[in-house]
Amino acid sequence: MEEEYDVIVLGTGLTECVLSGLLSVEGKKVLHMDRNDYYGGESASLNLTQLYRKFRDGSEPPSHLGRDRDYSIDLIPKFMMANEELVKVLTHTDVTRYLEFKQIEGSYVYRDGRVAKVPANEMEAVTSSLIGLFEKRRLKKFLEFIQKWSDSDPSTHQGIDLDRMQMADVFKKFGLEAGTQDLVGHAMALYPNDNYLYRPARETYERIVLYVSSVARYGKSPYIYPLYGLGELPQGFARLSAIYGGTYMLDKPVDEILYDDEGKFKGVRSGEEKAYAKQVIGDPSYFPEKVKTVGRVIRAICLLKHPIPNTSDVNSVQLIIPQNQIGRKHDIYVACVSATHNVCAKGYYLAIVSTVVETDIPEKEIVPGLQLLGPIDEKYVSVSNINVPVDDGTKDQVFISKSYDASSHFVSIYDDICDMYKRITGSELVLKRRPRQDEEQATSAGQ
Incomplete structure (x- = not known):
C-alpha cells in the first residue's frame, strides 16, 4: 500500500468498479479497496451462507433450500435494457467476455x-x-x-x-x-x-x-440479465482494471481518510499502512460526514417454488405497479429470475419487491407487490437509506457515488457514472472501443 497512486477507489459497487476500469484503461494508476471479503458492495450477489449472515444473524440456512453454491442472490436487483448505454460500456471495454447474458422473458x-x-x-x-x-x-x-x-x-x-x-x-x-x-x-x-x-x-x-x-x-422483453447475478458486473470491471495495472484489495478496512492542510484528499490509512493519491472515489458508506439522506428504499427478497402468477409461467419477469394504481407517490417494482439464471437452486424462483419508503411502516408499503407473488417460501427484508453527496467533489477531490434507487433498471446508475466521470476527469465520457482479446492475440502473433 505504501505507494503513490493517481486514484484510490473505495468499495466495489458497480459504479466504483466501472469508473475504476475506465480510468485504468486510460492509464491511471488505481488502487481499489473494499472492507468486505466479496465484490459488489451494496450491489453484491450473495450465496446462502452470506445471505443468512446478513439477514438471519448468521444462522444456518435450512437444508431444503439446497447447496450454498447454487445461490447468487442480488441485494439490489436490476435488469439491463438491451440497447442501453451501460451495455455499450460493457461492449466497448470488452468486459462482455467475462459475462454471459440471458434474456428476461x-x-x-x-x-x-x-x-x-x-x-x-x-x-x-x-x-x-x-x-x-x-x-x-x-x-x-x-x-x-x-x-x-x-x-x-x-x-x-x-x-x-x-x-x-x-x-x-x-x-x-x-x-x-x-x-x-x-x-x-x-x-x-x-x-x-x-x-x-x-x-x-x-x-x-x-x-x-x-x-x-x-x-x-x-423480442419478448427489452431486458437482459447476467448469469450468476449482478455481482458478476463489478467483477468484470475489476478484471478489466487489473489487466491495465489496477491493484485490488478485498477485506481491507479503511481506518482513516487523510487530508492536507487545505482540506484536500491526500490518502487513506488501513491499520499501520498508508496509500496516497490525488483523488478518491467511493460509495457513501465510506464518507458518512459528506453525504445526506434523501430517502429510503425497502426491498424484500422472496424465494418462490413457482413462477409469478398471471405472467404466462415465464421463468423471469419485470413487473411494475405504477404509483397511481395503488394511491402512492412511487412505483413498486417486482423483478423475478430463476434457476435458469444460475442464481438459485433448481425448482426455485427469486422475486425481489422494492419501492421508495413513504410511511413509518415500510413493509406494509410493498404488500401490493408481495400479493402478486403467490405463496412465498422464504422472505428477507431490508430497508436502506438513499444517500447522495453534499458536494460535487471538485474542491476536496472526494468523489462519492449515489446510493442505488428502488427501480429495477440501470438508467440512474449510468447517469451517475457519466456525471462522476466528468467531475473526476474534466471531460465527457466518450467510449473508445478496446481491441478484443482475440484481436490483441492476433496482433501480437503477427509481430
Whole structure:
C-alpha cells in the first residue's frame, strides 16, 4: 500500500468498479479497496451462507433450500435494457467476455387490479388486454408517431415540439387516458413517479425509443440479465482494471481518510499502512460526514417454488405497479429470475419487491407487490437509506457515488457514472472501443 497512486477507489459497487476500469484503461494508476471479503458492495450477489449472515444473524440456512453454491442472490436487483448505454460500456471495454447474458422473458404491468403484458409495439397495442377498443387506436397512433419521428423531417412532427412541449401536453394531444399514460410513462419510459409529465417531452421520447428498440433486438422483453447475478458486473470491471495495472484489495478496512492542510484528499490509512493519491472515489458508506439522506428504499427478497402468477409461467419477469394504481407517490417494482439464471437452486424462483419508503411502516408499503407473488417460501427484508453527496467533489477531490434507487433498471446508475466521470476527469465520457482479446492475440502473433 505504501505507494503513490493517481486514484484510490473505495468499495466495489458497480459504479466504483466501472469508473475504476475506465480510468485504468486510460492509464491511471488505481488502487481499489473494499472492507468486505466479496465484490459488489451494496450491489453484491450473495450465496446462502452470506445471505443468512446478513439477514438471519448468521444462522444456518435450512437444508431444503439446497447447496450454498447454487445461490447468487442480488441485494439490489436490476435488469439491463438491451440497447442501453451501460451495455455499450460493457461492449466497448470488452468486459462482455467475462459475462454471459440471458434474456428476461416478460415485461408486465399492473393495471386495474390485474397483471398484463406491456405492449412493445403498435401491433401489441392493438391486441393488448389492458385497454379498450378506442384507446387502443389512440395508443397505436401515439406509438406510430414515436417510431416515425425524425428531427430533420417536420412532416413527422404533427405540430409537436419535443424540446418545448411538456409530456403531459403530448399525451393530451393524442387523447391518452390516465391509465394509458401510466403504462407508457412507468412501464415503458420507466419513470418512478409522475414528475416527468411536466418536463420536456424529448426525455420521455428517448426513453420510449430505448424500450422499443431493446425489445426489437431480442423480442419478448427489452431486458437482459447476467448469469450468476449482478455481482458478476463489478467483477468484470475489476478484471478489466487489473489487466491495465489496477491493484485490488478485498477485506481491507479503511481506518482513516487523510487530508492536507487545505482540506484536500491526500490518502487513506488501513491499520499501520498508508496509500496516497490525488483523488478518491467511493460509495457513501465510506464518507458518512459528506453525504445526506434523501430517502429510503425497502426491498424484500422472496424465494418462490413457482413462477409469478398471471405472467404466462415465464421463468423471469419485470413487473411494475405504477404509483397511481395503488394511491402512492412511487412505483413498486417486482423483478423475478430463476434457476435458469444460475442464481438459485433448481425448482426455485427469486422475486425481489422494492419501492421508495413513504410511511413509518415500510413493509406494509410493498404488500401490493408481495400479493402478486403467490405463496412465498422464504422472505428477507431490508430497508436502506438513499444517500447522495453534499458536494460535487471538485474542491476536496472526494468523489462519492449515489446510493442505488428502488427501480429495477440501470438508467440512474449510468447517469451517475457519466456525471462522476466528468467531475473526476474534466471531460465527457466518450467510449473508445478496446481491441478484443482475440484481436490483441492476433496482433501480437503477427509481430
